[in-house]
Amino acid sequence: MRKEFIEKEGLESKYYKFIQSPKAIQYVVSQYIDNGGTLDLPDYLTYAVTGDIENALEAAKGSAISDDEFEVLFTYTQAFGTVKQYEKLLGIYGKEWSKNPAVNAIVSCDNAEMLEYFIKDIMALEKTKEYNLNTDCFDVAAYYHYYDIFDVLINNGYDLYDDFLEKPLYGILGSCICSNDYDFDEFLKLYDYMEKKHEPINEN
16 A cells, blocks of 8 residues: 555644544455555554454554554554453553543444443543534434444433534434434434433424
């Protein structure tokens, strides 16, 4: 894979593209490797971006990892790993990033276990205005029918858009039923939750 795709000069991280969309990168890179391609990356990063977190952490042991490389490990472990694996990563490389969840990666990769682990931190950060996720989590969960993500968000009272009129909630409900395989019970659960947060959502 071309080095200029992997590294991008002038951005916060030279692995910027990998960090922005772990779900898409994991799929594309896995297909590329399955078809005989190779990456110009250390083994631990190759494992990480294909979602093989256990081998990524094993390969990373004793390696001199740069901050940019750690950011990839950190993001992909949250996206595809278990809480146990994430805590193992922090045990190896320190806890200074432990309260910085890669929220979009966690939700887009349907990692409900990791979201549950971080949900209180996420909500606390939003209250301090350090995060401004609005309903990104609900949007993604609705579009991909990630019902376990719904459950974590709803059970923890995760908030919806502050301005209902500016950013209507109907789009999320529409995403939830955009294909034939949606779960009607989950749709009703989300609808009821929206009514509770923004009563009533069915006014003309």
